[in-house]
Amino acid sequence: MKIEQNFIANSFIASANSAMIPVYNPADGELVAQVPSATADEAIGAVKTAAQAQKSWRKLTSVERGAYLHKLADALLTHKEAIGTALALESGKSLEDATNEAVYAADITRYHAEWARRIEGEIIPSDSPSENLLLQREPIGVISCLIPFNYPVYTLLRKIAPALITGNTVVVRPSNNTPCSAFEIAKAVQAAGIPAGVVNILTMDHATAEIVCTHPKVGMITLTGSVGAGRKVLEYSQVNIAKSSLELGGKTPAIVEADADLQQAAREIVGSKTTNCGQLCTAVERVYVHEAVYDEFVSLLKQHMGERQFGDRAAQPAHMGPLVNDNARLNIHQMVERAIDDGAQLEVGGYIPEGQGHFYPPTLLTNCRQDMEIVQEEIFGPVLPVLKYSNAEEALELANDHQFGLASVIYTENYRTAMGMANNIEAGEVYINRTPADPYQGYHAGWKRSGLGGDDGKHGMLEFTQTRLVVQKY
Template sequence: MQTLRHLIGERWEESTGADIVTVVDPATEEAFAHFAAASPADVGRAVTAAADAQPRWAALTVTERVGHIDAWAETITAHAAELAELECREMGKPVGVGRTFIDGATAGLRAAAAQALTYPFTETMTGPGGERTDIVRHPLGVTAVITPWNFPVPMVLGALGPLLAAGNTVVVKPSERSPVSTVRLFELAESAGLPAGVLNLVLGEGRTGAALTEHEDVQLVHFTGSVAAGRSVGGATGRRLRRCVLELGGKDPVVVDAGVDPVATAQAVAFGAFINTGQICTSMERIYVHERIADEFVEALVAAARTFTLGDGTEPATVLGPLVDERQRDTVRRHVEDAVHKGATVRTGGAVPERPGYFYPATVLTDVDDTMLVMTEETFGPVAPVVVVPSFEEGLARAADSRYGLAATVYTHDPAHITAAAHLPAGVVWVNQWQGGGPERLYEPARDSGMGATGAHAAYDAATRPTSIHHAPAPAATR
């Protein structure tokens, strides 16, 4: 049984709290790590360590800070396989899938940090009569990052590049369900020579997160998680008049037009619905397909779903690992049972297998409607509900009819339909390629899916505070 500790300044420390949290391997249901949740006093010491380190970190040149981040990224790359194995053990993600996302996130960390080299931390504007205004963007100070359990390493790396490169220090609280890989990630930061106090780590559940978001010295909270928890974070930061960036739940739609290849598109949709066992905020959770190709599409989607082999993520043949825990599997099962009770048809999957572990098969549902939980609430599991629509326009309208607005995907060859899709209320709209785009991508979730623009220069805007210094010509000397 591994005992996890907090990183506060330069020391790995035991918690002063008494609440013990256990980490369970979802493939075997066996506990393999535990930790004492950080108390408010522990959180306070972590914030103080970050505050003490921040002036020295900000005093480095941008090039020096980016160099430290690059050194850490190089170390992460060398240990990516180890980190993927830890993610597999703590939340079930197949090792190959985890390695792919960790490699992508590490490249993203480098790219996001490199953007600091061209970001306008200082701008000068001139006016009439010799007037000049300098706009200087200062780091905020201590920032907090609270990450979910579905992508432990990538979610940390995705948030940290701009925060660190801009001169902030950070306190991270990972999900209590998958903290092991994050602990190792921070050990690698130490070995890469990142200065003590720049990165701090506290482990815990909701009360630890609340102590962090409510701390008076935390200037920004970057939170990824549920809508309910996001509302709490937003309320806490609002009361303190501090910033937050929230990426919350999704119920992402897919609209499949009549003119596309139904088989190839179904295979792409299966990947978007089932990869990481559907535990992605931007998983394809509502599928609207044109009636002209619906039969072929559904047949191909069912065939593709059956190729997602259940198993322990350490086994090379495994495509679909377990859900993170029994609570998450119960949510998935409840959504499917609700749909069936209300008239949905299970085309494949739809039942908990008789085996150890929190497994659930890739499931395709048809004959679904908007009274069903599987069409209105975030399922976060390997379930693909399909609605047949008479036109692309109706599919688009139904895709927009949701309280969520994280991302959406459209498959079409029609230029007019592509133009129409751009108006979907979502932070990202992908056309003919799910998860497309690079480090220059800018987005802000819509509706209940969050707030705060991020990506590229927007991430640096959020991580800094602008000050304008206006210079007027000195008064002429008098005799």
């Protein structure tokens, strides 16, 4: 069992708090580490350290900051085995998937490093002939980064890389379910020679996280998490009118038209729903199938879900792994039971397995209605409700009749249908004839309750800036 320390000003610091947060392997329940629960004074000290470091970090040229990010990407690759090993133990992912996540984190870090010469302002015409209006992009200051458990390595770099290239410094709170990989990332920060105080990583309870987020030196809070967590962050942001960037819940609809490649659609939808045990914000969460191919497609879904095995990925890397904890499993199972009580038909799965680990089988529900909880609320697990529709207009109406609008999926071979739906679906991302996998040069932003602001690409990078208008009279 490992004992971790918080990372402040490029050093690992023993906490004054004797209370520790246990970290368990969700595949077997084994205690794999204990991490410190930062005190309020330690958290405030980290914010002050970041604020002091930001004064000199922002004065570096963006090219100099980019050079540091390239070094960080190199260090992440050098440390990828250690990061992957920690992540596999705390998340139940296979070692290969966990190590690859570190590689993807290096990729997105390098992507943002390459923005060094591309962070642009604007020259705006003035009403006066002897005046220039210059709109500059400037850093915000200290950014509080709240990291989820499902892809904690990738998401951590997805947030800090754009924050750093634009001249900000960060205080990172990793998920208490998956914090050990964050401390391995801290070692890569050390190895890259990032100036002290630019990146600070601390584990803490909710009360201490609130202290960080409401500190007057924190200018922005960025969160990937649930709608409930997003509402809490909005409360925090009101204290000092801090900027918020929120990537929240999703309920991705997949529309399967009668002319779709049904084999491809079934295979990819089941893959989306069972990747990381369905713990993915853009995973397909509800399927609308044209009535002409409904029975055939349900049969294909049932076949693929029935064939998908689950278990400890340390022993069987090809299996679907566990849910994050037993509360998540119980909540999902209770949703399935309520759906069945409300008239849904269980086709496969739908039980709590015996033995260790927080496993839940791939589960398929048919005879679902639009008003059912299982269709309206995010499941965040390997459960797939299926509904029938008669025409494209009805499918679009059902897909849009929802509180969430993060991602969406359309399977059809008719480009008119595809573009008509793509231009009218109420979601921040539309994937045609494939399932979601956020390209980091795109823009990952949700509509409705799926969030505010967004991540990735030019627009995600600019979220970490504020503007200054310089009115230059001559």
